[in-house]
Amino acid sequence: MYLWLLSAGLTLVFGVLGVLNFAQGSLFMLGAYATFTLYGKLGLNFWLSIILSLICVGVIGAVLERFFLRRIYDIDLPYQLILTFGFILVFDDLVKMVWGGVAMIPPMPRFFEGNIPVFGRPFPIYNLFISFAGLAVALVLWLILEKTWWGRMIRASASDREMASAIGINIPMLFTTVFVFAAMLTALGGALGTPVRVVAPGIGTAMIIQAFVITVIGGLGNLKGAFVGALIVGILTSYGILLFPIFELFIIFVVMAVVLMVKPEGLFGK
Amino acid sequence: MTKLKLLLLAALIVFLICLPSFTGKYLLYMTIQILILSVFALGFNLLLGYTGLLSFGQAGFFAVGAYACAKILLVIPSLLIGTVAGAAMGGIAALILGYLCVRHSRIYFSMLTLSFGMMIYSLAWKWREVTGGDDGLVGIPRAPFGIPGVFSIDMSSMGRYYYFVLIISLIAIFILYRIINSPFGLTLKGIRDSENRVAFAGISIRNYRLLSFTIAGLYAGLAGSLLPPLENTVTPPLAHWTHSAEPVMVTLLGGIHTFSGPIVGSVIFYLLKDIIVRVTQYWLIWFGAIVVFLVLVFRGGIVVFFSDRIMPLLKRP
Numbered sequence: 001m002y003l004w005l006l007s008a009g010l011t012l013v014f015g016v017l018g019v020l021n022f023a024q025g026s027l028f029m030l031g032a033y034a035t036f037t038l039y040g041k042l043g044l045n046f047w048l049s050i051i052l053s054l055i056c057v058g059v060i061g062a063v064l065e066r067f068f069l070r071r072i073y074d075i076d077l078p079y080q081l082i083l084t085f086g087f088i089l090v091f092d093d094l095v096k097m098v099w100g101g102v103a104m105i106p107p108m109p110r111f112f113e114g115n116i117p118v119f120g121r122p123f124p125i126y127n128l129f130i131s132f133a134g135l136a137v138a139l140v141l142w143l144i145l146e147k148t149w150w151g152r153m154i155r156a157s158a159s160d161r162e163m164a165s166a167i168g169i170n171i172p173m174l175f176t177t178v179f180v181f182a183a184m185l186t187a188l189g190g191a192l193g194t195p196v197r198v199v200a201p202g203i204g205t206a207m208i209i210q211a212f213v214i215t216v217i218g219g220l221g222n223l224k225g226a227f228v229g230a231l232i233v234g235i236l237t238s239y240g241i242l243l244f245p246i247f248e249l250f251i252i253f254v255v256m257a258v259v260l261m262v263k264p265e266g267l268f269g270k
Numbered sequence: 271m272t273k274l275k276l277l278l279l280a281a282l283i284v285f286l287i288c289l290p291s292f293t294g295k296y297l298l299y300m301t302i303q304i305l306i307l308s309v310f311a312l313g314f315n316l317l318l319g320y321t322g323l324l325s326f327g328q329a330g331f332f333a334v335g336a337y338a339c340a341k342i343l344l345v346i347p348s349l350l351i352g353t354v355a356g357a358a359m360g361g362i363a364a365l366i367l368g369y370l371c372v373r374h375s376r377i378y379f380s381m382l383t384l385s386f387g388m389m390i391y392s393l394a395w396k397w398r399e400v401t402g403g404d405d406g407l408v409g410i411p412r413a414p415f416g417i418p419g420v421f422s423i424d425m426s427s428m429g430r431y432y433y434f435v436l437i438i439s440l441i442a443i444f445i446l447y448r449i450i451n452s453p454f455g456l457t458l459k460g461i462r463d464s465e466n467r468v469a470f471a472g473i474s475i476r477n478y479r480l481l482s483f484t485i486a487g488l489y490a491g492l493a494g495s496l497l498p499p500l501e502n503t504v505t506p507p508l509a510h511w512t513h514s515a516e517p518v519m520v521t522l523l524g525g526i527h528t529f530s531g532p533i534v535g536s537v538i539f540y541l542l543k544d545i546i547v548r549v550t551q552y553w554l555i556w557f558g559a560i561v562v563f564l565v566l567v568f569r570g571g572i573v574v575f576f577s578d579r580i581m582p583l584l585k586r587p
Contacts, residue, residue: 083565089558249392256385264378
């Protein structure tokens with residue numbers, strides 16, 4: 001489900017802004033680190049620290065979009081990829097500088113400890129909570145995009161930037177807000193993941209590659225596809241580890257390659 | 271090529287040949303790394319700069335070359351066989367995977383190469399019996415050059431090995447230069463600039479792309495096979511996608527669409543690294559910032575910057 005949140009951010013940015021953002025994984029990492037610091041180190045309330053870290057990452061996202069990404073919408077793909085890759089390098093080392101290179105395990109909030117029986121089997125409360133949170137985000141995203149005025153503007157500019165601009169949508173402003181929104185979604189994934197995952201400098205690059213697999217399987221720029229893709233990858237990873245531990249990672253990329261070869265627009269592409 | 275350029279080139283080669291006589295081991299080690307990265311990036315630039323395809327899986331072929339060479343050196347101590355096998359394996363892997371990749375272009379091509387590169391990475395990482403898993407292969411000898419039983423030249427000193435890498439790289443660079451200036455190279459450029467026109471001229475775009483991809487894989491494999499005798503180990507991160515980004519960066523740094531771009535980029539990459547590492551251990555921050563700056567400010571790369579801006583200034587009296 002953290003993967004879903006990260007992929008949702010990646011998909012939004014690609015679908016609307018047209019940029020494949022390598023640095024989305026770094027935003028995920030920053031969200032995780034921010035929550036870790038606020039909650040694990042400073043001992044703030046769990047919810048408060050999540051909200052604060054979302055705001056921090058949102059601000060960073062705004063700066064990234066306003067000063068860097070905005071200048072590269074019209075240039076060639078390799079440059080876009082390399083620019084965002086440059087951000088990865090910067091953020092990875094920045095994190096090492098501030099927090100050190102050691103992996104850290106933050107404490108679990110007390111009210112999430114323990115298990116509840118689901119279908120007769122014990123199930124960790126936190127996993128259950130994450131699953132519902134993911135579903136809730138999916139629902140909220142769908143409502144925003146389909147039912148609100150803002151969502152309509154986003155969809156309009158995603159399908160035809162010039163036309164949208166001609167009917168009076170402030171495209172630069174909209175793009176900034178979309179990027180910030182996507183950055184916060186991604187950071188939420190990182191933040192929610194902190195109690196059960198380790199927080200380490202490399203998680204950005206590790207996560208983004210899985211998110212790429214997900215978005216490709218679901219179709220680049222397609223949110224519904226990203227959701228299903230996240231489920232597929234999640235199931236594949238967990239069963240893959242059980243059944244053939246050697247080729248678990250391999251299989252994920254096989255799936256990605258097969259989808260690309262057979263139906264490059266993804267399972268849900270038009 | 272003008273006379274001046276030829277002269278400069280000759281001076282550079284003489285300089286490289288004389289290098290071991292007045293520098294220490296460290297600088298030789300660095301120069302070997304630069305040469306390896308140059309060969310790697312030159313092959314990559316045949317794809318990006320001349321064919322217009324951005325591959326994010328080149329590290330996979332690099333690793334195939336490195337692992338193949340390492341495996342062979344562990345059994346047969348012959349540098350020549352190891353290198354040839356490494357390059358050939360890289361090329362073969364690229365031929366097979368390329369057949370599947372070249373039907374797409376633009377972003378789907380990049381994603382597909384990324385997934386194949388990561389497949390190779392996951393194999394290198396998890397397939398313990400063959401690749402040694404995350405420990406990698408260790409204890410690879412810097413074997414003598416030659417064919418067992420026929421002749422052999424000792425390569426164990428850094429200076430000797432430097433000459434070996436230098437000669438191989440120069441030959442590789444020269445061949446690639448000829449390829450790019452051949453009708454084949456021109457066709458590739460044509461495909462990059464206008465796919466449809468070339469197709470209308472009756473040329474199979476797919477075959478040309480595949481050939482270009484194979485050559486790039488061959489060069490990646492060659493570059494990879496030069497590494498294990500230097501480092502004495504190979505490890506899975508060689509195949510990781512972050513390693514694939516290296517040739518992309520140095521090519522863009524030096525200048526895409528120019529032949530010497532990747533070489534200049536490689537030199538600058540290692541020089542920058544060396545300088546920054548002296549000051550701070552967090553050199554990637556600065557390198558990342560430089561990359562961002564380059565993309566935003568001068569996108570043509572350093573070679574173009576020099577030939578378009580600086581050279582006219584020099585020529586003006």
